[in-house]
Amino acid sequence: MNDHGSEAPIAIIGGGLAGLSAALDLVDAGRNVVLFERRPYAGGKAYSFKDPSYEVVLDNGQHITMRCCTEFQAFLERIGCADVVRYQEHLEVAVIDPDSRGHHVSVISAKLPLGLSRGGRRLLPAPLHMLPSMLTYEHLGASEKARLAFAFEPIRRMSEFERLSLDRQSFADWLSDHRQSERVIERFWDLIILPTCNDRCSDVSATQGIQIFQEGFSSETTAADIGLFTAGLGQVADTAVDQLRRRGAQVQLNSSVDEILTDEAEVASIRYGRGEQMEVSGVVLALPPKPAFDLIPSPWRRREPFWRLSRHEVSPIINVHMQWDREVMRRDFVGVLDPDAQFIFHRSQIHGWPTPPHWISVSISGAHDLVDLSQAEIVARVERAVRRALRRTEGATLLATRVVKESEATFRPKPGMNAHRVRPRTSIRNLVLAGAWTATGWPATMESAVRSGRAAARVLLEEQVQSP
Ligand SMILES: Cc1cc2nc3c(=O)[nH]c(=O)nc-3n(C[C@H](O)[C@H](O)[C@H](O)COP(=O)(O)OP(=O)(O)OC[C@H]3O[C@@H](n4cnc5c(N)ncnc54)[C@H](O)[C@@H]3O)c2cc1C
Numbered sequence: 001m002n003d004h005g006s007e008a009p010i011a012i013i014g015g016g017l018a019g020l021s022a023a024l025d026l027v028d029a030g031r032n033v034v035l036f037e038r039r040p041y042a043g044g045k046a047y048s049f050k051d052p053s054y055e056v057v058l059d060n061g062q063h064i065t066m067r068c069c070t071e072f073q074a075f076l077e078r079i080g081c082a083d084v085v086r087y088q089e090h091l092e093v094a095v096i097d098p099d100s101r102g103h104h105v106s107v108i109s110a111k112l113p114l115g116l117s118r119g120g121r122r123l124l125p126a127p128l129h130m131l132p133s134m135l136t137y138e139h140l141g142a143s144e145k146a147r148l149a150f151a152f153e154p155i156r157r158m159s160e161f162e163r164l165s166l167d168r169q170s171f172a173d174w175l176s177d178h179r180q181s182e183r184v185i186e187r188f189w190d191l192i193i194l195p196t197c198n199d200r201c202s203d204v205s206a207t208q209g210i211q212i213f214q215e216g217f218s219s220e221t222t223a224a225d226i227g228l229f230t231a232g233l234g235q236v237a238d239t240a241v242d243q244l245r246r247r248g249a250q251v252q253l254n255s256s257v258d259e260i261l262t263d264e265a266e267v268a269s270i271r272y273g274r275g276e277q278m279e280v281s282g283v284v285l286a287l288p289p290k291p292a293f294d295l296i297p298s299p300w301r302r303r304e305p306f307w308r309l310s311r312h313e314v315s316p317i318i319n320v321h322m323q324w325d326r327e328v329m330r331r332d333f334v335g336v337l338d339p340d341a342q343f344i345f346h347r348s349q350i351h352g353w354p355t356p357p358h359w360i361s362v363s364i365s366g367a368h369d370l371v372d373l374s375q376a377e378i379v380a381r382v383e384r385a386v387r388r389a390l391r392r393t394e395g396a397t398l399l400a401t402r403v404v405k406e407s408e409a410t411f412r413p414k415p416g417m418n419a420h421r422v423r424p425r426t427s428i429r430n431l432v433l434a435g436a437w438t439a440t441g442w443p444a445t446m447e448s449a450v451r452s453g454r455a456a457a458r459v460l461l462e463e464q465v466q467s468p
Pocket residue numbers: 013014015016017018019036037038039042043044045046060061062063064065255256257258286287288291317318319406408409410434435436437444445446447448449
């Protein structure tokens with residue numbers, strides 16, 4: 001526990017992964033930290049709840065991580081929670097085409113045939129390590145597969161400067177300039193862009209789309225290996241809160257910050273809870289763009305960088321958790337070439353739950369078409385898609401469902417939006433911004449949130465914020 005004497009605390013506003021990681025860095029640097037979280041639990045967009053009817057812990061939305069998400073992994077290690085993630089030995093995504101008359105399932109994999117890997121090392125450099133599996137991938141024709149190289153090769157060679165210069169163009173337009181047909185965009189590129197960027201290639205900037213493929217497929221051969229959570233996501237946030245408290249931070253749950261009060265160009269205090277006021281030496285504002293904008297004192301809202309926060313849009317994700325009377329899938333997860341059932345996760349298997357009944361979670365990103373439908377309409381569409389995709393559902397009974405709509409799941413990395421992803425430093429000297437949507441270069445992920453929190457903490461530490 002740190003002894004802070006009369007030092008006014010740094011207030012972290014928001015207990016999502018951005019706020020939690022900023023708090024961790026600041027408390028470890030010896031700062032007096034108070035974290036405010038509006039809800040009774042931390043975790044923000046990555047949380048779990050216990051379904052009272054079925055006694056199971058469900059996540060608001062199925063989350064995955066990848067080996068390239070190194071800052072998120074390091075965060076888990078620091079809080080002593082790394083064992084909640086189980087990584088694949090190598091990237092392997094089985095993809096189902098429900099309309100296919102031939103091969104129903106085909107696998108995209110980074111596993112290399114014997115002779116091309118030795119002692120666990122993959123002898124073909126990225127992205128060539130994907131080549132053997134792409135050659136046997138059945139959901140694209142031979143010429144479509146050959147033409148993937150016209151996009152992969154420039155992506156591999158592209159500099160960061162060139163990538164950033166493509167922000168006004170959509171990734172779909174860039175792909176079509178590089179000989180990718182609409183069908184290939186839908187059946188291959190969207191398969192990866194939808195779950196990572198929460199929108200289709202047509203609504204994602206080329207800058208963001210290319211970043212995904214450079215990071216995941218063109219750097220390390222292991223970068224895209226997928227990590228699955230073997231426990232509810234809430235365990236990560238609960239452990240982080242516990243660790244923060246042990247290290248001397250105060251964490252105030254159920255405590256919303258309602259006003260930031262400035263004195264000249266500095267934050268002097270905040271108002272929170274039931275009108276209490278606290279003098280602070282600095283603020284990390286770790287909220288999504290809209291609520292962050294609403295908390296900025298009004299005279300500052302039209303100035304740099306704050307007005308940019310009001311330009312952000314959001315994209316929805318829907319998860320349908322389903323309980324079946326029998327096992328309807330064998331793999332941990334599958335991708336489906338159907339917009340109503342994009343990825344299906346075998347929750348009972350991943351979590352090691354005693355079965356039956358069997359739980360699966362269907363995750364639908366960029367769910368603009370579904371979000372305004374009723375729960376019953378969503379279940380009807382998703383059940384139909386799941387029954388078409390998973391042959392084992394034949395004769396199986398769907399016992400229960402739980403739909404979780406996250407209407408404002410993530411910011412949209414649309415063409416032209418990169419300029420509005422701002423850096424942590426602002427024109428208010430001791431107020432810094434964090435959140436997955438800030439200028440990390442990553443799409444809305446846990447990795448982006450953790451990176452943003454760390455960047456914000458660094459700026460405050462550089463400012464050497466002292467008690468007034
Ligand atoms: C359904 C779903 C699936 C996802 N899947 C993945 C995935 O597979 N992999 C991945 O990496 N990422 C995924 N993401 C994205 C990831 O969860 C987010 O990018 C990340 O958690 C955002 O963290 P954050 O801290 O920036 O913001 P948030 O999580 O939004 O945190 C902000 C926090 O601030 C609190 N708050 C708001 N107003 C106030 C106030 N006035 N005072 C105090 N507290 C306040 C909120 O309650 C919240 O806890 C998914 C997101 C969703 C919704």
